[in-house]
Amino acid sequence: MKKCLAFLAVAVLVACFCVFPVSAQGSQDVLVSRTEDVLDNGDSVVIELYESAAQLRTGKNGYKTLTYYNSGGSAIWAVTVNGSFTYNYGVSSTATGASAVVEIFNxxxxxxxxxxYTSGNTATATCTVxxxxxxxxxxxxxSCDKYGNLY
Incomplete structure (x- = not known):
């Protein structure tokens, strides 16, 4: 019995000092806004803005996704712009990077x-489908304003 308890105690101590990898995707990005626009043909476009969960002190990372739906409500395709920004609080902001991801669902x-591409304080993605x-x-x-707010 003493050997079993000693082994268990050692196993618990070893587990306490082990480092286990943690996925960054465990943290949830924050949905900032969501809009929907119904087109004349009955299709719709949904735009969602997310702020990345991990942020730098004087920088922001976020992304905006435009998803195109058919009139039946099924997603057809989506384009996402990933933007990175720096800002001097209350003074200015600049887009420092932009990338585009296109997904096809149909x-x-x-x-x-x-x-x-970037221009001033805005990151933009354009796609053709x-x-x-x-x-x-x-x-x-x-875009990012001079206070670090994404829009």
Whole structure:
């Protein structure tokens, strides 16, 4: 019995000093805003802005996703702009990086092109997708104000 307790105590101590990897995806990004626009043909576009959970003291990271839905409510494709920003609180902000990610959810949709760029305090992604023989180009932008707020 003493050997069993001693072994258990040693095992607990070893476990306490072990370092286990932790995934950064365990932390949840924060949904800042969500808008929906219904188009004339019945399709809709949903735009969601997220602020990354981990932030630098004088910087911000966030992303905005535009998802295109058909009139039946099924997602067809999405474009996401990932933006990184620096800001001097109350004085200025600058976009320091932009990247674009395009996702296709429907077999009738085809990715054609994408582009990402920064201008001032804004990161923008533009993509073109063909769906049912119609090509559509959409842009989505995320900006940071001089107080570190994303919009």
């Amino acid at each position: 077999s009738n949709a085809t990715y054609i092109s994408k582009n990402a 063909r769906y049912n023989t119609v090509s559509t180009t959409r842009s989505v932008s995320v």
